[in-house]
Amino acid sequence: MSKVPPIILNNGVEMPQLGFGVWQVPDDEAEKAVATALEAGYRSIDTAAVYGNEEGTGRAIAASGVPREDLFVTTKLWNADQGHDATLRAFDTSLAKLGLDHVDLYLIHWPLPSRDTYVDTYKAMEKIYADGRARAIGVSNFLPEHLDRLTAETDVIPAVNQIELHPHLQQRAARERHAELGIATEAWSPLGQGKGLLEVPAIIAIAQKHGRTPAQVVLRWHVQTGHVAIPKSVTPSRIVENLDAFGFELDEEDLGAIRALNEDRRLGPDPATFDVV
Numbered sequence: 001m002s003k004v005p006p007i008i009l010n011n012g013v014e015m016p017q018l019g020f021g022v023w024q025v026p027d028d029e030a031e032k033a034v035a036t037a038l039e040a041g042y043r044s045i046d047t048a049a050v051y052g053n054e055e056g057t058g059r060a061i062a063a064s065g066v067p068r069e070d071l072f073v074t075t076k077l078w079n080a081d082q083g084h085d086a087t088l089r090a091f092d093t094s095l096a097k098l099g100l101d102h103v104d105l106y107l108i109h110w111p112l113p114s115r116d117t118y119v120d121t122y123k124a125m126e127k128i129y130a131d132g133r134a135r136a137i138g139v140s141n142f143l144p145e146h147l148d149r150l151t152a153e154t155d156v157i158p159a160v161n162q163i164e165l166h167p168h169l170q171q172r173a174a175r176e177r178h179a180e181l182g183i184a185t186e187a188w189s190p191l192g193q194g195k196g197l198l199e200v201p202a203i204i205a206i207a208q209k210h211g212r213t214p215a216q217v218v219l220r221w222h223v224q225t226g227h228v229a230i231p232k233s234v235t236p237s238r239i240v241e242n243l244d245a246f247g248f249e250l251d252e253e254d255l256g257a258i259r260a261l262n263e264d265r266r267l268g269p270d271p272a273t274f275d276v277v
């Protein structure tokens, strides 16, 4: 049994608050990493068509013996497949690669506002949702203005917006808008990609105070702030370490010190202009 508590999405579906991400992990390596993660107790896996590892992810899921109903599998529609019909085709391809008959969450990977196709794309996803082939649908990298348009022009409020979010980029305005709309906030690059952030003296000091690692402190911050977080690692010891963000509590002083680390600094592209297909 996983010790990760769920959050309840706006359609009543439960999503583990901590999951496992596989961006930049080649297919074969993803199979190994996902197998290690499932063995360690993760029950939520975050992949995407563009990661090129849906097949390896699917093989690890099939071999794990974990009952399908205990798993939460997310994949994402790549930019080149936006548009109504292309979305329906891309979803079939993703399901076939994963070897599944449904996913738990299907996301639009980027809004691509310059192409103006995310509303049509989402309408196709509403059909997938109505057919029960995705238990929840949502978006990724949507700015509040994209959410406002989407919610005005479609019927199903996205369950999730997966955005870049870590102590250097705390995204307060986006999180507030999500809360107003009933959208769960999911953090990508939750460890700030593991580089500078885990060496910040304030994070190290909090880790020492609690007898934890810097990564566990950052993941604990996500959990206590109410986000879903999906750390990635191909290192077995880190895969186990990252799941153990429970059983301790950051206090007000810790939370204040982490709040002060915000620099509004992105590691990834700006969703307002990113248009790579």
Ligand SMILES: NC(=O)c1ccc[n+]([C@@H]2O[C@H](COP(=O)([O-])OP(=O)(O)OC[C@H]3O[C@@H](n4cnc5c(N)ncnc54)[C@H](OP(=O)(O)O)[C@@H]3O)[C@@H](O)[C@H]2O)c1
Pocket (backbone or CB within 6 Å): 020, 021, 022, 023, 024, 046, 047, 109, 140, 141, 162, 163, 187, 188, 189, 190, 191, 192, 193, 194, 195, 198, 213, 215, 216, 230, 231, 232, 233, 234, 235, 238, 239, 241, 242, 268
């Ligand atoms: N929707 C989007 O546009 C989008 C964009 C980016 C990412 N994502 C999702 O978010 C997931 C996580 O983001 P991410 O992969 O960018 O970054 P991340 O999870 O913040 O950091 C991953 C990096 O940190 C290292 N690391 C992991 N655990 C560590 C630990 N305990 N101590 C020290 N270093 C550690 C990893 O190294 P090793 O692997 O070598 O151990 C890896 O280099 C992705 O895998 C993907 O699923 C989504």
